[in-house]
Amino acid sequence: xxxxxxxxxxxxxxxxxxxxxxxxxxxxxxxxxxxxxxxxxxxxxxxxxxxxxxxxxxxxxxxxxxxxxxxxxxxxxxxxxxxxxxxxxxxxxxxxxxxxxxxxxxxxxxxxxxxxxxxxxxxxxxxxxxxxxxxxxxxxxxxxxxxxxxxxxxxxxxxxxxxxxxxxxxxxxxxxxxxxxxxxxxxxxxxxxxxxxxxxxxxxxxxxxxxxxxxxxxxxxxxxxxxxxxxxxxxxxxxxxxxxxxxxxxxxxxxxxxxxxxxxxxxxxxxxxxxxxxxxxxxxxxxxxxxxxxxxxxxxxxxxxxxxxxxxxxxxxxxxxxxxxxxxxxxxxxxxxxxxxxxxxxxxxxxxxxxxxxxxxxxxxxxxxxxxxxxxxxxxxxxxxxxxxxxxxxxxxxxxxxxxxxxxxxxxxxxxx
Ligand SMILES: [Zn+2]
Numbered sequence: 001x002x003x004x005x006x007x008x009x010x011x012x013x014x015x016x017x018x019x020x021x022x023x024x025x026x027x028x029x030x031x032x033x034x035x036x037x038x039x040x041x042x043x044x045x046x047x048x049x050x051x052x053x054x055x056x057x058x059x060x061x062x063x064x065x066x067x068x069x070x071x072x073x074x075x076x077x078x079x080x081x082x083x084x085x086x087x088x089x090x091x092x093x094x095x096x097x098x099x100x101x102x103x104x105x106x107x108x109x110x111x112x113x114x115x116x117x118x119x120x121x122x123x124x125x126x127x128x129x130x131x132x133x134x135x136x137x138x139x140x141x142x143x144x145x146x147x148x149x150x151x152x153x154x155x156x157x158x159x160x161x162x163x164x165x166x167x168x169x170x171x172x173x174x175x176x177x178x179x180x181x182x183x184x185x186x187x188x189x190x191x192x193x194x195x196x197x198x199x200x201x202x203x204x205x206x207x208x209x210x211x212x213x214x215x216x217x218x219x220x221x222x223x224x225x226x227x228x229x230x231x232x233x234x235x236x237x238x239x240x241x242x243x244x245x246x247x248x249x250x251x252x253x254x255x256x257x258x259x260x261x262x263x264x265x266x267x268x269x270x271x272x273x274x275x276x277x278x279x280x281x282x283x284x285x286x287x288x289x290x291x292x293x294x295x296x297x298x299x300x301x302x303x304x305x306x307x308x309x310x311x312x313x314x315x316x317x318x319x320x321x322x323x324x325x326x327x328x329x330x331x332x333x334x335x336x337x338x339x340x341x342x343x344x345x346x347x348x349x350x351x352x353x354x355x356x357x358x359x360x361x362x363x364x365x366x367x368x369x370x371x372x373x374x375x376x377x378x379x380x381x382x383x384x385x386x387x388x389x390x391x392x393x394x395x396x397x398x399x400x401x402x403x404x405x406x407x408x409x410x411x412x413x414x415x416x417x
Pocket of ligand 1: 186193201255256
């Protein structure tokens with residue numbers, strides 16, 4: 001075979017073999033000395049492993065520079081060899097970044113250690129050494145591609161919490177009152193939606209969240225953790241990780257809505273779920289900062305993760321109903337208008353993997369001239385914050401009626417069955 005023909009064959013194979021080790025091997029046999037070049041060009045690189053470890057919930061995020069195939073394997077505790085339960089995730093076709101060759105020791109929470117190694121020439125294996133495993137979920141997110149692993153278990157370790165690269169102030173957690181996690185959407189390089197006169201969603205929702213935080217602490221006496229307290233960018237999966245590992249009992253993500261049709265206005269609240277509603281899908285794409293096609297992929301993932309379990313969805317829906325109702329009635333009373341767009345479900349990444357009742361609230365349409373003007377008014381923001389607190393209080397009271405000494409989420413789940 002002439003050398004130019006070999007090159008042409010290689011070129012064709014190069015196009016179709018980007019993620020196929022078998023074809024890649026054929027390619028190597030044909031290419032001979034060019035093997036190294038082809039491999040380095042086509043292999044995904046495992047760039048970073050991020051983790052959050054709490055007493056009963058651990059989230060690991062594996063960051064890659066392109067898509068890979070992955071599979072997991074759960075290995076039980078091996079008492080004879082003194083090995084803890086391990087969850088292994090194999091990523092193919094991938095190479096490990098040289099910075100990740102040392103194990104990451106973690107002396108707190110459910111996770112004991114994370115290790116990553118080049119298991120085969122084509123496969124990177126990430127191993128989580130765990131205290132215990134009751135359940136786990138794995139799902140991919142795109143743009144950039146990453147694999148998220150949530151592990152639930154029961155820790156025998158001290159109740160010390162550890163987080164990685166989180167811009168949160170450390171807070172004393174003993175003794176621990178009922179805890180709310182507030183998530184002001186967007187931040188930093190991500191402004192969220194921008195109103196007709198330039199008001200940014202990221203600024204409005206931070207103002208509202210700060211007001212809610214202060215009111216909840218003062219009026220309800222709850223502990224409040226915010227996923228951000230200033231203008232900074234935080235990835236969506238990191239926000240849920242805060243809620244889970246800080247052992248939040250409720251999670252509320254606050255946003256302002258937007259639509260190309262500037263006449264649209266109103267208030268709507270969401271719980272996690274799949275939907276065929278076009279407006280909800282459009283909104284999910286925008287809030288997730290992904291394409292409509294990627295939202296379709298996300299819906300498949302949510303179905304795989306079985307997130308429609310009523311035990312988990314019903315408390316979230318009850319929380320959403322309480323907050324939505326309080327917002328509509330309070331803003332209507334104080335400002336004479338508040339369009340109720342209802343409680344819906346949609347695939348929001350920020351709600352995926354949250355074990356506690358979790359909602360996303362769109363407080364008004366920043367794209368609407370009238371509502372943007374109102375969102376500039378501190379009295380309107382105060383009214384929104386008051387209403388959210390009222391809704392939280394109502395939810396807590398309803399849950400208290402049936403819960404006894406149990407947690408809010410567990411009790412409302414039980415009461416609904
Ligand atoms: Zn938003």
